[in-house]
Amino acid sequence: MENKVNKLFSSQLAIANVGVDIFAKAFRAQDTPCVHVEWRPPAGGNKKMVDLLSKLKDL
Amino acid sequence: MAVTTKIWSDTYYDSVTLMLGSSMISALPGIDEAMVLMGTDRNKTVIRASGLIAEGTGSFGPNDIVIGIRSEDEAAARTAIETLEAFLTSKKGSGDRNITARTLAGALREDPGINLAMISVPGRYARAEVEKALDSGLHVMLFSDNVPLEDEIALKDRALEKGLLMMGPDCGTAIVNGCALGFANVVRRGNIGLVAAAGTGLQEITVLIDRLGGGVSQALGTGGRDLKEDVGGRMMGLCLEALRDDPATEVIAILSKPPHPSVVEKMKAIIATIGKPVVACFLGADEDALAGTHAVYAKDCEQCARIAVELAGTALPEKDEAWIRETAAAEAALLAPGQRYLRGLYSGGTLCYEAMLAFRDAGIPAYSNIAIDRELLLENPDLSREHTLVDMGEDFFTNGMPHPMIDLRMRIERMARDCAEPDVAVLLLDCVGGYGTHDDPAGALAPAIVSAKAAAKAQGRHLPVIASVTASEGDPQVRSAQEQTLRDAGAIVCDCNAQAVRLAFAILDRIEA
Numbered sequence: 059m060e061n062k063v064n065k066l067f068s069s070q071l072a073i074a075n076v077g078v079d080i081f082a083k084a085f086r087a088q089d090t091p092c093v094h095v096e097w098r099p100p101a102g103g104n105k106k107m108v109d110l111l112s113k114l115k116d117l
Numbered sequence: 118m119a120v121t122t123k124i125w126s127d128t129y130y131d132s133v134t135l136m137l138g139s140s141m142i143s144a145l146p147g148i149d150e151a152m153v154l155m156g157t158d159r160n161k162t163v164i165r166a167s168g169l170i171a172e173g174t175g176s177f178g179p180n181d182i183v184i185g186i187r188s189e190d191e192a193a194a195r196t197a198i199e200t201l202e203a204f205l206t207s208k209k210g211s212g213d214r215n216i217t218a219r220t221l222a223g224a225l226r227e228d229p230g231i232n233l234a235m236i237s238v239p240g241r242y243a244r245a246e247v248e249k250a251l252d253s254g255l256h257v258m259l260f261s262d263n264v265p266l267e268d269e270i271a272l273k274d275r276a277l278e279k280g281l282l283m284m285g286p287d288c289g290t291a292i293v294n295g296c297a298l299g300f301a302n303v304v305r306r307g308n309i310g311l312v313a314a315a316g317t318g319l320q321e322i323t324v325l326i327d328r329l330g331g332g333v334s335q336a337l338g339t340g341g342r343d344l345k346e347d348v349g350g351r352m353m354g355l356c357l358e359a360l361r362d363d364p365a366t367e368v369i370a371i372l373s374k375p376p377h378p379s380v381v382e383k384m385k386a387i388i389a390t391i392g393k394p395v396v397a398c399f400l401g402a403d404e405d406a407l408a409g410t411h412a413v414y415a416k417d418c419e420q421c422a423r424i425a426v427e428l429a430g431t432a433l434p435e436k437d438e439a440w441i442r443e444t445a446a447a448e449a450a451l452l453a454p455g456q457r458y459l460r461g462l463y464s465g466g467t468l469c470y471e472a473m474l475a476f477r478d479a480g481i482p483a484y485s486n487i488a489i490d491r492e493l494l495l496e497n498p499d500l501s502r503e504h505t506l507v508d509m510g511e512d513f514f515t516n517g518m519p520h521p522m523i524d525l526r527m528r529i530e531r532m533a534r535d536c537a538e539p540d541v542a543v544l545l546l547d548c549v550g551g552y553g554t555h556d557d558p559a560g561a562l563a564p565a566i567v568s569a570k571a572a573a574k575a576q577g578r579h580l581p582v583i584a585s586v587t588a589s590e591g592d593p594q595v596r597s598a599q600e601q602t603l604r605d606a607g608a609i610v611c612d613c614n615a616q617a618v619r620l621a622f623a624i625l626d627r628i629e630a
Contacts (some may be wrong), residue, residue: 062280066232066256067335071294074137074224076246077237078131079208081260081299084552085235087593089301090296093216093224093231093312097238098129099155099179100245 118149118187121194122171125182129155132239134208135182136519138201145200147193148186152517153201156181163517174217203277210353221249233282235298237261243286244268251275251283258298259285259340266347269340273351282359283352285340289316289553292323292336299338300522302551303591307332309425310366312356314339314373315400317465317510317522318418320551320587322372322398324596325422325613327589330431334366335359344376350383357384361391369395370425372418374470375402385410394428396421400467401474401489417471419615438619444609447621451579457628459483459621460535461506462528464521464558465587468547468614469508476504477620485510501535504625506545522554529565536569536580542628543581543621544569547614549597550588558601559586563606570607581624582608585617 072091075082082094100108130138132155139153152169154160156177164170169185177183184201188194218224225231235252236243240263250257264286276283284291290313291298291472295306302320304327313319316338323336337360339352353373360366369391376384376399381515388395395412398421404414413428415421427433438569461483463469469487476483477490485506486498495505498513509521511527521528536544548558555561564596566582573580584603600610611617 060489061355061359061362062254063256063282063355064362066282067294067363067365068360069232069294070230070604071296072228072232073296073298074131074218074221074228074250075237076221076224076234076250078133078260079200080133080553081235081237084297088428090193091228091230093218093227095218095221095224097131097246099609100218 119191119194120169120171121186121188121191122169122174123198124175124177124185124216127180128182130205133519137524138185139519140519140524141204142197142201145197147189150187151197152185153342153490154183155179156183166177180364182531200205206298211473222413223489225253229585232256233258235260240264244272247272247283251281256282257284258288258291259283260288260299262287263410266342268347269342273348277351277355288338288340290319291338292333295583297552300551300587302555305332306588308334308365308367308429309370310334310362310363311336311370312353314341315467318372318467321418321468321614322370322422324587324589325419326426329422329433331426331429334363344373344380346377346379350376350380354387356385359386367467368429370421370424372421373395373399375399375406377455379626381406388412396424400470417615419613424602441620441623445620446626448581449624449627452542453578453630456578458540459504459543459545459625460501460541461545462531463547464510464528465507465547465549466508466510469506471614472618473506479622486513524547525555525558532565537572539576543624545617545621546582546584548586548599548603550586550592550594552593557594563602566606566608582618583611583617584608585611585614
């Protein structure tokens with residue numbers, strides 16, 4: 059296993075913010091590059107559809 | 118009373134935003150109760166049970182926002198809905214959306230340099246999002262809670278296979294490459310690397326290091342369950358190795374509740390490979406928890422920060438505690454007969470835990486909703502008795518409500534109730550700043566402090582209010598400004614929570630005497 063954590067420590071931090079958008083604002087306020095992902099529940103949050111989709115993915 | 122229900126179809130907002138909106142309109146005139154939720158099955162049950170579904174409401178689903186309001190009249194409900202709409206629109210508009218994407222894959226197309234995913238989706242969706250991030254080679258900070266233990270273990274194993282960080286779940290605080298992630302503070306960069314399984318504790322220590330003249334290389338979080346037997350310190354191990362191998366880190370500080378004995382053994386083995394000074398604060402553990410290693414024991418966050426700064430080569434400022442005795446004597450002299458109990462109302466879980474341990478060590482029984490001693494567990498976390506320390510960020514309070522570090526209203530209500538009790542002698546508060554937290558926590562607490570003291574005075578009582586600020590000068594809230602606001606409101610401001618507890622003890626001692 060290669061420890062990629064030390065590589066992160068010596069890289070420019072760049073963030074994908076998935077979920078609560080106050081964090082995206084905080085990253086930008088600190089001049090940390092950030093792409094905010096406007097996350098929504100998959101399949102409109104329909105449990106049966108989510109299960110079906112995950113089965114499809116496994117195939 | 119009128120019940121109004123409104124459905125906004127195919128509209129999604131995260132739970133923090135909806136809870137803030139809900140809390141905001143609940144406080145409007147003429148509103149008895151209001152809920153703003155996504156229409157998931159669980160939320161349907163909650164909102165139905167609250168009687169906030171008006172007759173004739175159409176069907177709604179998990180992709181719709183449902184607003185339920187009980188109000189004096191329909192006009193009040195209309196105003197509330199308009200207010201909510203304006204609030205949510207402002208959120209959409211002010212999202213500082215320089216770059217946005219609909220999916221993680223889309224984000225990576227926008228910026229292929231992305232190397233960390235901050236994930237704060239509802240817990241039941243977290244695993245899928247984390248897997249996508251790890252499979253894309255990203256380090257992860259998982260802020261979400263309510264993630265099943267088996268998911269945590271599986272995700273951490275996947276991360277370890279790839280040599281990636283998976284901080285969390287329920288990881289509230291980290292500082293990576295100087296950037297504050299989640300609820301975290303802007304502190305000087307330096308040579309102290311930290312790893313913690315306790316969010317507010319990590320904030321407290323990093324802020325203290327900064328205040329004492331030291332600096333932080335990295336501050337990593339593992340999530341609160343990492344050092345339990347099942348998870349086995351999977352992420353603690355990776356973080357310690359990374360700090361060991363990090364040339365910018367010269368001293369390592371560890372913070373958590375006492376790890377499971379099997380995890381302690383693993384940690385000892387890793388610590389043995391670290392050729393740098395290590396300080397470990399296992400809140401509530403015996404002094405010999407890491408016996409046989411070169412790790413130095415610290416009993417609380419303050420001591421941990423002081424030892425780390427000293428080991429890192431920065432001379433510590435003199436600790437002047439004489440003022441504690443003097444202040445305690447002056448405050449105690451003003452108390453009325455019968456005033457004898459302390460109430461500690463906390464927004465930071467680790468800070469409350471630290472206070473609780475100090476009470477235990479001092480042999481003073483204090484009731485708490487997070488008591489270790491079952492006899493001292495509050496039957497109803499809403500009701501204080503005798504000496505009481507309340508962690509208001511605990512699930513009982515945050516279920517469907519914003520965290521008290523974001524929205525202070527619940528704590529302010531509790532302050533008024535507790536301080537009205539004639540036998541209450543001291544109010545102890547934390548005030549946590551940094552990114553992610555309330556814009557001006559001291560400003561929100563100040564009027565409540567003023568009125569609690571005034572109400573006590575009207576009853577012929579003096580009420581000492583002791584507070585400490587977990588924020589740095591570099592934070593958006595600015596520590597010194599927060600402290601001044603609290604002082605102006607009549608609070609006694611201490612350097613840190615541990616010192617605030619010492620002052621509280623000194624006052625209680627005087628009462629005993």
